[in-house]
Amino acid sequence: MNTTVHEYRTGWKRALIETKISLTTPGDLMGFVMPTAIAIVVLLFMQGAEFEGAPVSLGAMNMPSLIGMNIVFGGITAMVGALAMDRTTGTLLRAKSMPGGMTGYLVGHLVSTAMFIAVTVIALLAVGLPLFDGLEFGTPDRWLMFLAVLVTGIVAALPIGAVLGALLDNPRNMGLVVFPIMGLVAVSGIFYPITALPGWLQAVGQVFPVYWMGLGMRHALLPDAAAAVEVGGSWRTATMFAVLALWAVASMALAPRLLRRMSRRESGSAVAARRADMQRDW
Amino acid sequence: MGHPRPHDGPAIAVADLRMRYGDKDVLTGLDLEIEPGGVTALLGPNGAGKTTTIEILEGFRGRSGGRVSVLGVDPAHGDERWRARLGVVLQEWRDNGKWKVRDIVAHFAEYYKPYTDPWNADDLLDLVGLTAQGGQRVRTLSGGQRRRLDVALGIIGRPALLFLDEPTTGFDPHARREFHELIHRLTDLDGTTILLTTHDLDEAEKLAERILILAGGRIIADGSPDQLARAASTTAEVKWIQDGRLQIHATEDATDFVRKLLATDDGAVTDLEVHRASLEDAYLELVAQFEAGEAAAAVDTFQEATR
Numbered sequence: 001m002n003t004t005v006h007e008y009r010t011g012w013k014r015a016l017i018e019t020k021i022s023l024t025t026p027g028d029l030m031g032f033v034m035p036t037a038i039a040i041v042v043l044l045f046m047q048g049a050e051f052e053g054a055p056v057s058l059g060a061m062n063m064p065s066l067i068g069m070n071i072v073f074g075g076i077t078a079m080v081g082a083l084a085m086d087r088t089t090g091t092l093l094r095a096k097s098m099p100g101g102m103t104g105y106l107v108g109h110l111v112s113t114a115m116f117i118a119v120t121v122i123a124l125l126a127v128g129l130p131l132f133d134g135l136e137f138g139t140p141d142r143w144l145m146f147l148a149v150l151v152t153g154i155v156a157a158l159p160i161g162a163v164l165g166a167l168l169d170n171p172r173n174m175g176l177v178v179f180p181i182m183g184l185v186a187v188s189g190i191f192y193p194i195t196a197l198p199g200w201l202q203a204v205g206q207v208f209p210v211y212w213m214g215l216g217m218r219h220a221l222l223p224d225a226a227a228a229v230e231v232g233g234s235w236r237t238a239t240m241f242a243v244l245a246l247w248a249v250a251s252m253a254l255a256p257r258l259l260r261r262m263s264r265r266e267s268g269s270a271v272a273a274r275r276a277d278m279q280r281d282w
Numbered sequence: 283m284g285h286p287r288p289h290d291g292p293a294i295a296v297a298d299l300r301m302r303y304g305d306k307d308v309l310t311g312l313d314l315e316i317e318p319g320g321v322t323a324l325l326g327p328n329g330a331g332k333t334t335t336i337e338i339l340e341g342f343r344g345r346s347g348g349r350v351s352v353l354g355v356d357p358a359h360g361d362e363r364w365r366a367r368l369g370v371v372l373q374e375w376r377d378n379g380k381w382k383v384r385d386i387v388a389h390f391a392e393y394y395k396p397y398t399d400p401w402n403a404d405d406l407l408d409l410v411g412l413t414a415q416g417g418q419r420v421r422t423l424s425g426g427q428r429r430r431l432d433v434a435l436g437i438i439g440r441p442a443l444l445f446l447d448e449p450t451t452g453f454d455p456h457a458r459r460e461f462h463e464l465i466h467r468l469t470d471l472d473g474t475t476i477l478l479t480t481h482d483l484d485e486a487e488k489l490a491e492r493i494l495i496l497a498g499g500r501i502i503a504d505g506s507p508d509q510l511a512r513a514a515s516t517t518a519e520v521k522w523i524q525d526g527r528l529q530i531h532a533t534e535d536a537t538d539f540v541r542k543l544l545a546t547d548d549g550a551v552t553d554l555e556v557h558r559a560s561l562e563d564a565y566l567e568l569v570a571q572f573e574a575g576e577a578a579a580a581v582d583t584f585q586e587a588t589r
Contacts, residue, residue, distance in 0.1 A: 006396045010389075010392045010393055017381070092377075097340070097370040099362040099365045099393055099397055099439070100393055
C-alpha cells in the first residue's frame with residue numbers, strides 16, 4: 001500500500017467526519033449563521049440606497065461582495081482558529097503521535113473547511129438571489145465565473161490561514177489575526193465601492209485578497225453595467241485571478257515550512273504550558 | 283499489509299542522555315536500558331525530568347546530548363514506520379472533543395493500516411470498557427473514561443512499545459483502580475513493552491515489574507519493587523523493654539542482633555519490636571527534600587538509604 005496515498009485518503013475521510021460534525025453542531029453552525037444573518041438584514045435596509053452611477057441598489061451590490069468576503073474571512077479564521085485551538089487541546093499532538101497523522105490532520109482540515117465554506121456560501125447565495133433585485137445568475141457563464149472565483153478564493157484563503165495559524169501559537173491571540181482582517185474589510189470595497197476612498201487607501205485595499213474576492217463575486221453576480229463604479233470602470237478579470245493566484249502560490253510555498261516548524265515544536269509539555277498560560281489569563 | 287519488523291536488542295537504550303534548558307540542567311547523564319516486554323515505571327518527584335525523558339524517547343523533543351535508541355531507531359530521526367510501532371498516552375489530552383467515541387477509534391485505526399493490522403473498534407472499546415459510551419461525544423466522557431479512551435488510541439496500532447505519562451493524575455480512587463486493572467489487562471497482550479511515569483510509589487509498586495527512580499537528572503535506583511524495598515530497609519530499628527526501661531538500637535543486621543540479645547537476657551527482654559525503614563519512607567524523604575530545593579542532598583540521602 002502506498003503510504004502517501006493512504007495518508008491523503010485518511011485525511012479525506014477525516015474531512016468528511018469533521019464536516020458532518022460542523023454541520024450538526026449547533027455552536028459551529030450558529031457561529032456562521034448569526035453574523036451572516038445580521039449582514040443580510042443590514043443589506044436589506046440598504047436596498048433603498050443607491051450609489052451614483054450604479055445600475056443596482058447598494059444592497060444588491062453588497063450581496064456578492066459579502067459572499068466574496070465570507071470566503072476569505074471564513075477561510076482564514078477557520079484555519080487559524082483550528083490550528084490555534086487544536087494545539088491547546090492536543091489534537092495536533094495526537095496527529096503527530098500517529099503514523100501519517102499530520103498529513104491526515106492537515107488534509108482533513110483543509111478539505112473540511114473548504115467544504116464548510118462551499119456549503120455555507122451556496123446557502124448564502126440561495127438566500128440572497130430571491131431577496132435582492134438586479135442580481136444575475138441565470139446563465140452558465142455566470143455559474144462558471146462564480147465557481148471559478150469561489151474555488152480560487154478558497155485555494156488562496158486556506159493556505160494564508162495555515163500560515164497565520166502556524167505563526168500564532170495561542171487562541172488568546174486570535175484577535176491579532178481577526179482585527180486586522182476586519183480593518184482590511186473596511187478598505188476593500190465590501191460595503192461601499194472602493195472608488196469612494198482616498199487614493200492611498202484604495203491602493204492598500206488592492207494589495208489584499210478581500211478586495212479581489214469581492215470584485216470577482218460582483219463580476220459573477222452583477223449586470224455588466226455595474227462595472228462602471230469599479231476601479232477603471234472594469235471587472236479586471238485577469239488581474240483579479242492573477243492577484244488571488246499570487247496569494248495562493250506565495251502562502252502555499254510558505255505553509256509547509258511553517259507547519260513543519262509548528263509540528264516539530266509540539267510536545268505534551270508545550271500543550272500543558274499553553275493551557276496553563278490560558279488559565280492564568282482567564 | 284506490512285507487519286512490524288522484528289527488532290532485536292533492547293526496546294529502549296539510553297546512554298549519557300543530557301538535557302539543558304537555558305542554564306538549567308534537567309538531565310545530567312541518564313543511562314537506561316529496557317528489555318522488550320513487561321511494565322517499567324519511571325518514578326520520581328515532580329520536576330525531576332520524567333516528562334522530558336519520555337518526550338525525548340517519544341521523539342517529541344530534541345536532546346542536548348547522549349545516545350538514544352527506541353526500538354532500534356534514534357527518535358530524532360524516527361520515520362512513520364517507526365512511529366506506527368509506538369503508542370503514546372499523554373498526561374492530559376482533550377483532543378477531538380466533538381467526535382463520537384466509536385468514530386474516533388475507527389478513524390484512528392485507519393492511520394495504522396499500511397503498517398500493521400490495527401484493532402477492530404468494537405473489540406478495542408470492549409477491552410477498555412467503553413462499549414456503552416461508543417455513541418457519546420468524546421468531551422462528555424468522565425476523566426477516567428477519557429483516559430481509557432486515550433489508552434485505546436495509544437494501543438490501537440498494536441504497538442511494540444507504549445508510553446504512559448502520569449496516567450492517573452487527578453483520578454479518584456475508583457477511577458484509579460479501574461485504570462490499574464486496565465493496565466494489568468494490557469500486560470496480558472503479548473509483546474507490548476510499557477514504560478510509565480509516575481510520582482506515586484504506590485502506583486509504581488502495583489503496576490511495574492521494574493522501577494527506575496529518576497532524581498537529580500539521572501537514575502538513582504533501579505530494580506524490582508522487592509529489590510528496592512529490601513535495599514531501602516537494610517537499617518532496622520530494634521526496640522524492647524528491659525528492667526522496665528525502653529531500649530532502642532539501630533542495626534544493619536537485625537536478625538543477628540536479636541539472636542545475641544535474647545541469648546543473654548535471661549528472660550528480661552519483653553515487648554521486642556523490629557522496625558524496618560520502608561522504601562516508602564526512603565522515597566517520601568527523597569520527595570520532601572527535593573521539594574525543599576535540596577535536590578543534590580535528596581539524592582545522596584536516598585542512595586545512602588538504598589545502598
